[in-house]
Amino acid sequence: xxxxxxxxxxxxxxxxxxxxxxxxxxxxxxxxxxxxxxxxxxxxxxxxxxxxxxxxxxxxxxxxxxxxxxxxxxxxxxxxxxxxxxxxxxxxxxxxxxxxxxxxxxxxxxxxxxxxxxxxxxxxxxxxxxxxxxxxxxxxxxxxxxxxxxxxxxxxxxxxxxxxxxxxxxxxxxxxxxxxxxxxxxxxxxxxxxxxxxxxxxxxxxxxxxxxxxxxxxxxxxxxxxxxxxxxxxxxxxxxxxxxxxxxxxxxxxxxxxxxxxxxxxxxxxxxxxxxxxxxx
Amino acid sequence: xxxxxxxxxxxxxxxxxxxxxxxxxxxxxxxxxxxxxxxxxxxxxxxxxxxxxxxxxxxxxxxxxxxxxxxxxxxxxxxxxxxxxxxxxxxxxxxxxxxxxxxxxxxxxxxxxxxxxxxxxxxxxxxxxxxxxxxxxxxxxxxxxxxxxxxxxxxxxxxxxxxxxxxxxxxxxxxxxxxxxxxxxxxxxxxxxxxxxxxxxxxxxxxxxxxxxxxxxxxxxxxxxxxxxxxxxxxxxxxxxxxxxxxxxxxxxxxxxxxxxxxxxxxxxxxxxxxxxxxxx
Numbered sequence: 150x151x152x153x154x155x156x157x158x159x160x161x162x163x164x165x166x167x168x169x170x171x172x173x174x175x176x177x178x179x180x181x182x183x184x185x186x187x188x189x190x191x192x193x194x195x196x197x198x199x200x201x202x203x204x205x206x207x208x209x210x211x212x213x214x215x216x217x218x219x220x221x222x223x224x225x226x227x228x229x230x231x232x233x234x235x236x237x238x239x240x241x242x243x244x245x246x247x248x249x250x251x252x253x254x255x256x257x258x259x260x261x262x263x264x265x266x267x268x269x270x271x272x273x274x275x276x277x278x279x280x281x282x283x284x285x286x287x288x289x290x291x292x293x294x295x296x297x298x299x300x301x302x303x304x305x306x307x308x309x310x311x312x313x314x315x316x317x318x319x320x321x322x323x324x325x326x327x328x329x330x331x332x333x334x335x336x337x338x339x340x341x342x343x344x345x346x347x348x349x350x351x352x353x354x355x356x357x358x359x360x361x362x363x364x365x366x367x368x369x370x371x372x373x374x375x376x377x378x379x380x381x382x383x384x385x386x387x388x389x390x391x392x393x394x395x396x397x398x399x400x401x402x403x404x405x406x407x408x409x410x411x412x413x414x415x416x417x418x419x420x421x422x423x424x425x426x427x428x429x430x
Numbered sequence: 431x432x433x434x435x436x437x438x439x440x441x442x443x444x445x446x447x448x449x450x451x452x453x454x455x456x457x458x459x460x461x462x463x464x465x466x467x468x469x470x471x472x473x474x475x476x477x478x479x480x481x482x483x484x485x486x487x488x489x490x491x492x493x494x495x496x497x498x499x500x501x502x503x504x505x506x507x508x509x510x511x512x513x514x515x516x517x518x519x520x521x522x523x524x525x526x527x528x529x530x531x532x533x534x535x536x537x538x539x540x541x542x543x544x545x546x547x548x549x550x551x552x553x554x555x556x557x558x559x560x561x562x563x564x565x566x567x568x569x570x571x572x573x574x575x576x577x578x579x580x581x582x583x584x585x586x587x588x589x590x591x592x593x594x595x596x597x598x599x600x601x602x603x604x605x606x607x608x609x610x611x612x613x614x615x616x617x618x619x620x621x622x623x624x625x626x627x628x629x630x631x632x633x634x635x636x637x638x639x640x641x642x643x644x645x646x647x648x649x650x651x652x653x654x655x656x657x658x659x660x661x662x663x664x665x666x667x668x669x670x671x672x673x674x675x676x677x678x679x680x681x682x683x684x685x686x687x688x689x690x691x692x693x694x695x696x697x698x699x700x701x702x703x704x705x706x707x708x709x710x711x
Contacts, residue, residue: 181702195623197700202626209625209695223701226694236687244635251638254645258543265542342476344490345483354525357532364535406517413507414490419478420504421462 165189166196182222183215197222260297267296270367276384300364307363312403319408344414369395446470447477464501478503541578548577551648557665581645588644593681597688625695650676 162171162179165188169177178194201222205211214221229237272280284292367388374381374391381387443452443460446469450458459475482503486492495502510518553561565573648669655662655672662668 180700181704182700183703194700198623198698201700205626207627209691220703223703225699225701227697229690229694233687233690236683240687243639247635247639247642250642254641258539261546262539262542342479345486346488354528358524358528360535361528361531402517406514406521409510409514410490413510416508417479418506419461419463419475419482420506422464422501422504423462 162191163188164191164193164196166192166200169193183220184218185215185220189215189217263297263300264293266364267299268292270299271296273367273371274385274388279384303363303366304360307359307366312400312407315400316404316407319404320411340412340415342415344411344417366392366395443472444469445472445474445477447473447481450474463503464496465499466496466501470496470498544578544581545574547645548580549573551580552577554648554652555666555669560665584644584647585641588640588647593684593688596681597685600685600689601692621693621696623696625692625698647673647676 163169164177164179171179179191180194180197181190182192182197201213201224204213212221213224268280268284271284274280275283287295370388370392372391373395374387374389376391377394378387378390381390444450445458445460452460460472461475461478462471463473463478482494482505485494493502494505549561549565552565555561556564568576651669651673653672654676655668655670657672658675659668659671662671
């Protein structure tokens with residue numbers, strides 16, 4: 150094969166995919182899809198189609214360009230009918246709307262769960278019959294806004310770390326008040342040092358703990374009310390008293406626990422390595 | 431400062447944190463916390479405490495070792511009271527249970543939403559009154575299992591891609607049947623090539639689309655039933671007919687759409703770059 154019989158080098162056709170020339174297959178269809186000249190100018194239509202398929206990896210809208218001269222290939226499709234064109238548009242609209250619709254489904258589910266939780270809580274706190282009659286007598290709009298407020302408020306309330314605030318005040322002022330020193334002789338007056346702040350864990354476990362604590366509170370409040378304030382006749386008052394008592398006692402215990410840990414941390418001692426020798430102080 | 435006055439080099443004390451010697455501060459408490467000898471043997475108790483605090487980064491349970499000899503420091507805490515010990519145990523148990531409880535809350539919410547969706551669907555399909563009376567007459571256990579099955583089945587049903595199966599059969603057998611060739615002259619008989627498989631999108635949008643499609647089906651079925659089969663008196667039969675008609679028509683349109691896209695893809699042409707020259711065929 151010599152180029153001599155071609156007046157113009159560009160007329161010599163050799164496919165850059167399969168390397169076959171015009172003489173190898175006289176029926177094949179040729180295309181010169183880019184700015185390239187010379188040996189990469191011509192390519193078989195079918196070879197290039199296969200090559201484009203490979204580059205597009207199943208997404209027929211991907212643009213494909215010549216790897217040498219970077220010219221984008223011009224891919225021509227047959228005209229589409231009116232029906233197909235309408236369907237294509239609908240498909241695109243549905244694709245855009247679906248994420249919003251799915252978010253709506255999720256938000257609706259959450260809202261409905263919150264409404265249900267609120268209603269169950271009302272019946273738990275007021276008693277089954279009284280709770281039902283109160284809700285039936287209420288404006289539906291008030292219920293639709295008020296009931297989901299119940300779990301929201303419980304969770305928001307749980308996020309207020311009032312124990313930490315009291316603890317801070319305690320550590321700041323307790324050394325100055327002699328009565329407190331007398332009542333808690335084992336406290337911060339004896340601290341060997343100020344320990345490092347322990348990290349306020351905001352990890353996933355802490356979040357699930359907050360959520361569970363908030364949502365179980367009405368049940369605990371009802372139980373505590375029945376145990377501690379059995380002589381109170383009003384369901385609501387008894388549960389409220391039970392809830393306040395539980396939160397107060399738990400808070401006090403938590404403050405005590407944290408302060409004890411703080412004092413232990415402050416008074417820790419690092420020992421000599423060889424325990425047979427006396428501790429050097 | 432000379433070492434000569436110390437009989438043993440190990441008796442010479444210099445803190446490896448602050449570099450102060452015994453003579454600089456005669457009251458400071460010393461510790462030899464690791465296997466090190468010589469200049470890194472002794473360290474001030476307070477200096478080492480600060481250094482340990484820094485290494486622990488707020489988590490007081492982290493083990494700390496000597497950076498030179500890798501001996502783990504022995505940190506001794508004061509004894510804890512029974513109450514604190516019990517609280518520590520409770521805290522650990524609560525921390526372990528909370529992720530499960532939170533998962534339970536999530537699963538319960540999902541289940542409750544599914545029950546509600548099922549109940550709404552029953553009332554939509556059977557009519558408000560009839561649906562209510564059917565549910566009131568049913569065994570509660572059947573309802574608690576049956577109602578959440580409704581959205582589950584709708585979603586599972588949506589996952590069966592029956593259109594793709596029919597399309598595959600069509601592409602395989604339609605060229606062999608001459609009646610089909612006569613009815614659809616513009617179809618696969620003319621394909622220039624077999625196009626690459628388009629990717630079966632399993633991306634998030636496709637999932638939300640499936641979810642929305644499954645959950646809106648009862649509403650569409652009721653509407654389609656009223657429009658197409660208004661003369662059917664039974665609510666259930668009318669909705670069922672409407673649903674089957676909708677799924678059938680939509681499936682047929684989808685098959686048509688996909689086949690047209692397939693044919694277009696098969697018959698696409700890559701053009702010559704210079705459009706002023708005639709297309710080489």
